Amino acid sequence: MKTRRFERSDYIKIIPWWTFRQKAVVASEYLPETGILVESDLGEPLAASWLYVTNSNAALIDWTMTNPDAPIRERSKAVKVAISALESLARDLGIRCVFGISGSRGLARTMERLGYFRSRLPHEVLLKEVTKHGS
Numbered sequence: 001m002k003t004r005r006f007e008r009s010d011y012i013k014i015i016p017w018w019t020f021r022q023k024a025v026v027a028s029e030y031l032p033e034t035g036i037l038v039e040s041d042l043g044e045p046l047a048a049s050w051l052y053v054t055n056s057n058a059a060l061i062d063w064t065m066t067n068p069d070a071p072i073r074e075r076s077k078a079v080k081v082a083i084s085a086l087e088s089l090a091r092d093l094g095i096r097c098v099f100g101i102s103g104s105r106g107l108a109r110t111m112e113r114l115g116y117f118r119s120r121l122p123h124e125v126l127l128k129e130v131t132k133h134g135s
Contacts, residue, residue, distance in 0.1 A: 006035030047078035
């Protein structure tokens with residue numbers, strides 16, 4: 001497996017990953033430039049994830065997604081590779097702490113195996129587009 005920076009031209013490849021899971025598709029304009037795409041040795045996209053850098057010493061790993069057509073073991077390994085690559089990117093940027101929010105038990109378990117701790121607090125993620133007038 002290999003990683004590379006996620007490019008805007010990759011976006012079209014991952015839309016079906018979101019729709020397959022019946023999740024809302026995140027608009028490309030909401031994805032930061034600090035994204036990672038994991039590919040098989042043959043160049044098949046396997047996983048993508050993004051690092052949201054803040055104005056503090058912390059960054060958020062989010063929108064981790066896998067190719068539903070890839071074998072489950074490859075997807076699992078690709079998620080670990082993506083998270084590790086984002087951690088390395090965070091270190092290179094001088095970030096001291098990375099965190100993730102997940103509604104996926106599988107992703108949460110994977111992150112725990114990579115050394116993350118679970119807060120065990122229930123949460124809801126609430127989003128609002130603030131550029132709309134009258135909202």
